Amino acid sequence: MLLDFHKLGAWRWVLTAICAVMSLFLLLPILFIVALSFGNSRWLIFPPPGWTLKWYEELFADPRWIGAALTSAKIGVIVMVISVVLGLLASLALVRGTFRGRAVLRAFFLTPMVLPVVIVAVALYAAFLRLGLNGTLPGFVIAHVIVALPFAIITITGALETFDPAIEDAAILCGASPWEARLRVTLPGIRHGLFSAAIFSFLISWDEVVLAIFMASPTLQTLPVKVWTTLRQDLTPVIAAASTLLVALTVLLMIAAAVLRKGKSE
Amino acid sequence: MTPFLHINGIRKTYGDVVATDHVELSIAEGEFMTFLGPSGSGKSTTLYILAGFQDPTSGDIKLRGQSILQTPSHKRNIGMVFQRYTLFPHLTVGENVAFPLRVRRMGQSEVAEKVKRALALVRLDGFEDRMPAKMSGGQQQRVALARALVYDPPVLLMDEPLSALDKKLREEIQFEIRRIHQETGVTILYVTHDQEEALRLSDRIAIFNKGKIEQVGTGPELYANPATHFVADFIGDSAFLAGELAGVAEGRAGLRFADGSTVAAVPLHGRGIAGQAAELMLRPERIELSPEPGPEGASLPVTVEDLTFLGNNTTVSARTGWGGALSVRLNFGHPLSARIARGDRLHIRWAPEAAHAFVRG
Amino acid sequence: MFSAATRRGSGLGFAMSAILLLAAFFVIPVVFLLTRSVTEPQLGLQNYAALVGSTTYAKVFFNTFLVAGVVTLVTVLIAFPVAWALAIMPGRWASVVFAIILLSMWTNLLARTYAWMVLLQQTGLINRMLKAIGLIDQPLQLTNNLIGVTIGMVYIMLPFMILPLMGVIKKIDPAILQAAALCGATKWQALTRVLVPLAAPGIASGALMVFVMSLGYYVTPSLLGGTANMMLAELIAQQVQSLVNWGMGGAAAFLLLLVTLGLYAVQLRFFEPKEGR
Ligand SMILES: Nc1ncnc2c1ncn2[C@@H]1O[C@H](COP(=O)(O)OP(=O)(O)OP(=O)(O)O)[C@@H](O)[C@H]1O
Numbered sequence: 003m004l005l006d007f008h009k010l011g012a013w014r015w016v017l018t019a020i021c022a023v024m025s026l027f028l029l030l031p032i033l034f035i036v037a038l039s040f041g042n043s044r045w046l047i048f049p050p051p052g053w054t055l056k057w058y059e060e061l062f063a064d065p066r067w068i069g070a071a072l073t074s075a076k077i078g079v080i081v082m083v084i085s086v087v088l089g090l091l092a093s094l095a096l097v098r099g100t101f102r103g104r105a106v107l108r109a110f111f112l113t114p115m116v117l118p119v120v121i122v123a124v125a126l127y128a129a130f131l132r133l134g135l136n137g138t139l140p141g142f143v144i145a146h147v148i149v150a151l152p153f154a155i156i157t158i159t160g161a162l163e164t165f166d167p168a169i170e171d172a173a174i175l176c177g178a179s180p181w182e183a184r185l186r187v188t189l190p191g192i193r194h195g196l197f198s199a200a201i202f203s204f205l206i207s208w209d210e211v212v213l214a215i216f217m218a219s220p221t222l223q224t225l226p227v228k229v230w231t232t233l234r235q236d237l238t239p240v241i242a243a244a245s246t247l248l249v250a251l252t253v254l255l256m257i258a259a260a261v262l263r264k265g266k267s268e
Numbered sequence: 269m270t271p272f273l274h275i276n277g278i279r280k281t282y283g284d285v286v287a288t289d290h291v292e293l294s295i296a297e298g299e300f301m302t303f304l305g306p307s308g309s310g311k312s313t314t315l316y317i318l319a320g321f322q323d324p325t326s327g328d329i330k331l332r333g334q335s336i337l338q339t340p341s342h343k344r345n346i347g348m349v350f351q352r353y354t355l356f357p358h359l360t361v362g363e364n365v366a367f368p369l370r371v372r373r374m375g376q377s378e379v380a381e382k383v384k385r386a387l388a389l390v391r392l393d394g395f396e397d398r399m400p401a402k403m404s405g406g407q408q409q410r411v412a413l414a415r416a417l418v419y420d421p422p423v424l425l426m427d428e429p430l431s432a433l434d435k436k437l438r439e440e441i442q443f444e445i446r447r448i449h450q451e452t453g454v455t456i457l458y459v460t461h462d463q464e465e466a467l468r469l470s471d472r473i474a475i476f477n478k479g480k481i482e483q484v485g486t487g488p489e490l491y492a493n494p495a496t497h498f499v500a501d502f503i504g505d506s507a508f509l510a511g512e513l514a515g516v517a518e519g520r521a522g523l524r525f526a527d528g529s530t531v532a533a534v535p536l537h538g539r540g541i542a543g544q545a546a547e548l549m550l551r552p553e554r555i556e557l558s559p560e561p562g563p564e565g566a567s568l569p570v571t572v573e574d575l576t577f578l579g580n581n582t583t584v585s586a587r588t589g590w591g592g593a594l595s596v597r598l599n600f601g602h603p604l605s606a607r608i609a610r611g612d613r614l615h616i617r618w619a620p621e622a623a624h625a626f627v628r629g
Numbered sequence: 630m631f632s633a634a635t636r637r638g639s640g641l642g643f644a645m646s647a648i649l650l651l652a653a654f655f656v657i658p659v660v661f662l663l664t665r666s667v668t669e670p671q672l673g674l675q676n677y678a679a680l681v682g683s684t685t686y687a688k689v690f691f692n693t694f695l696v697a698g699v700v701t702l703v704t705v706l707i708a709f710p711v712a713w714a715l716a717i718m719p720g721r722w723a724s725v726v727f728a729i730i731l732l733s734m735w736t737n738l739l740a741r742t743y744a745w746m747v748l749l750q751q752t753g754l755i756n757r758m759l760k761a762i763g764l765i766d767q768p769l770q771l772t773n774n775l776i777g778v779t780i781g782m783v784y785i786m787l788p789f790m791i792l793p794l795m796g797v798i799k800k801i802d803p804a805i806l807q808a809a810a811l812c813g814a815t816k817w818q819a820l821t822r823v824l825v826p827l828a829a830p831g832i833a834s835g836a837l838m839v840f841v842m843s844l845g846y847y848v849t850p851s852l853l854g855g856t857a858n859m860m861l862a863e864l865i866a867q868q869v870q871s872l873v874n875w876g877m878g879g880a881a882a883f884l885l886l887l888v889t890l891g892l893y894a895v896q897l898r899f900f901e902p903k904e905g906r
């Protein structure tokens with residue numbers, strides 16, 4: 003009854019309407035900035051009096067924006083590699099290990115995810131002041147890995163749990179050493195999980211604001227830091243242009259993920 | 269002479285749980301040996317110790333006189349087919365079968381040649397490029413068999429490889445396994461809890477119970493001469509009639525039952541003295557029903573309780589004078605089957621070797 | 630479970646690199662920060678006394694819990710019907726709505742917050758539309774106060790509530806609701822007495838998660854709330870960054886941590902599937 007869409011009667015329309023309104027609520031702000039980024043009003047009048055590409059020109063003409071984007075990409079890639087490798091090792095321990103206290107260890111690995119980022123940021127800021135890591139690339143990388151790792155662990159653990167260890171055992175009896183079996187059988191078997199973990203880790207690093215604000219220095223900042231500092235001065239349409247490019251990137255990654263998922267279900 | 273494969277007093281405990289308890293078994297080269305027993309009786313544990321996935325708490329395993337316990341799994345050169353499907357999901361059938369040869373760094377042409385032969389052996393020629401997910405369960409297990417045999421292991425382990433398949437497919441593949449055993453001459457250790465499967469496939473069967481081997485023998489030996497109550501119960505149908513020993517001589521016993529009736533000269537398993545509790549085992553297809561009593565000591569009076577027609581036979585449920593339940597099978601067309609009815613008083617009789625007595629305790 | 634791969638050794642060694650990293654750059658720094666709350670400027674509980682004693686700080690706590698509470702409530706009220714619809718809607722429409730939810734969730738946080746800053750400002754689209762349809766004469770103050778923060782946060786939290794709740798509702802057997810109808814329950818009775826109770830664990834665990842996330846949120850409150858309406862995360866950042874008062878920052882962080890971990894423990898205890906040892 004209530005769980006059969008076609009038997010809901012009039013309620014069906016109520017539910018559909020709520021869904022539609024909520025979808026518009028989620029979608030409109032995103033479409034709105036995309037539109038504004040092409041509008042020629044510096045004061046963000048909507049609908050804009052005319053259309054222009056000048057905000058994009060301004061964005062690409064400013065080496066600070068380009069530099070910040072490149073920094074973000076560089077940090078994102080390093081964070082991605084480190085958190086997938088550490089996440090894989092940790093997941094092997096959590097899923098295939100036999101030691102006691104695995105549940106506790108898993109909860110421990112996930113705490114950076116549940117703790118408010120601001121606490122992690124402030125704590126690391128203090129530690130890095132002492133270690134001289136503030137405003138350095140390693141400082142950024144370490145901070146981002148701390149928050150990306152839990153997501154990598156969740157994703158890889160999930161993939162590993164559905165991969166039958168008997169398959170690994172079979173490879174070993176076939177003559178593969180334990181490491182050979184992991185590399186040639188288990189890794190390809192969970193490759194979808196590893197790819198998702200990589201995408202997640204990159205996106206988390208790429209979008210990280212709070213940690214980045216605390217890690218940044220005038221000479222080294224990521225894209226979100228640049229957006230943040232600009233936002234605090236004024237709401238220039240250049241940010242709309244930058245945001246639109248970020249939305250485009252999100253859409254691309256979502257399509258990539260969808261294609262991946264399709265490949266997996268085949 | 270040293271046996272080909274010697275499982276020497278293997279004991280394995282997990283904390284307080286005893287998984288196997290001094291398992292002792294010698295297996296000849298080329299033999300098809302089946303481990304048969306109920307769930308949790310230690311069959312898989314024994315197999316996994318052979319494979320090297322578990323270390324025994326004590327005991328040793330010798331192949332051609334050499335202990336293999338110190339050899340890690342991947343160097344034991346043993347083949348195995350698992351209960352679950354364990355084909356490598358990202359590799360084609362051909363690549364799956366080639367895997368053991370690749371990790372042995374074998375040359376390309378030799379690999380191709382051996383893969384072809386192994387797939388032909390399991391009748392899957394031409395399936396090289398198929399992905400495992402696109403095959404039926406039976407086909408997958410055949411590929412797993414090819415993968416386990418392609419490197420010519422001296423011993424092949426199979427842990428309930430057919431239990432996930434339906435009955436018809438199971439019988440088909442049992443037949444294939446038998447043929448492959450004959451063609452390759454590989455020594456096979458096979459685990460199952462299906463007695464029919466064990467009888468159909470094996471040269472010899474080891475009956476497992478609570479971590480111990482109760483008896484080892486060919487199917488007919490186990491059927492005709494069960495060493496324990498457990499084996500008698502596990503192989504074939506049987507009725508057990510409780511009584512006490514009346515006298516013991518030369519491995520044969522007389523039994524007395526609650527209503528005073530007695531039987532004599534029954535082969536006795538286990539040691540016992542007069543007065544001790546014991547039971548008489550009778551198989552429904554090995555006793556005869558008749559209006560007249562049989563020879564003294566190999567016959568008992570019974571009352572017919574129920575008749576069930578089962579096609580090729582009619583099964584008669586009956587009770588002895590003191591209330592012990594048993595059943596008798598009358599083949600189709602047996603003259604009695606048309607004449608008897610519920611409540612009839614008749615006699616059962618048996619050949620001297622058909623009954624067995626077990627001391628209880 | 631038999632497994633050759635981990636047979637030798639327990640497998641704990643694999644986790645060592647991650648454990649060491651977290652110990653060095655997460656556990657030790659956080660513990661260090663917290664100890665500073667009782668050692669700076671001198672040994673004692675003076676920072677906590679100041680936090681509890683002052684009306685300025687009381688207002689920060691009030692703001693934080695008020696916003697988190699309202700955001701959670703509004704999110705649950707919107708998310709339940711949406712999750713319910715998504716769980717049973719025919720495939721194509723459900724996947725469109727689903728894609729929109731994922732898109733909004735994965736769009737850069739600052740981009741989304743920027744959109745709301747522009748939409749909600751005095752000359753923004755919302756105010757001009759409300760004026761155009763004659764609901765208001767004077768533009769409403771929607772940013773630099775808690776209204777803006779609440780709208781922006783609901784926007785961010787909705788996906789975190791909808792997605793898990795959808796999973797929970799999908800797992801409910803439709804036959805149970807058919808049985809309810811056969812027993813004579815009206816639709817409303819079936820909803821309030823069967824569907825909502827069955828979905829309650831999902832609602833509770835989602836609400837707890839949204840509440841915890843809202844308590845410690847930094848970006849949206851500081852951009853949409855302005856300095857006059859500070860929340861806890863901003864207070865911590867401000868104490869440390871602008872006032873260089875590590876003792877006070879540590880104390881505020883400790884209180885936030887305590888509430889968060891407390892609620893996390895509740896979540897683990899009551900809503901996670903039990904695991905074997
Ligand atoms: N890793 C383990 N930890 C603790 N006990 C175990 C472990 N593995 C097996 N056991 C116990 O050892 C005993 C024998 O198990 P085993 O798997 O060998 O039985 P089996 O004869 O193969 O049964 P089945 O027919 O169900 O496969 C059982 O009581 C089982 O519970």
Ligand SMILES: [Mg+2]
Nearest residue numbers: 311312313427
């Ligand atoms: Mg088993």
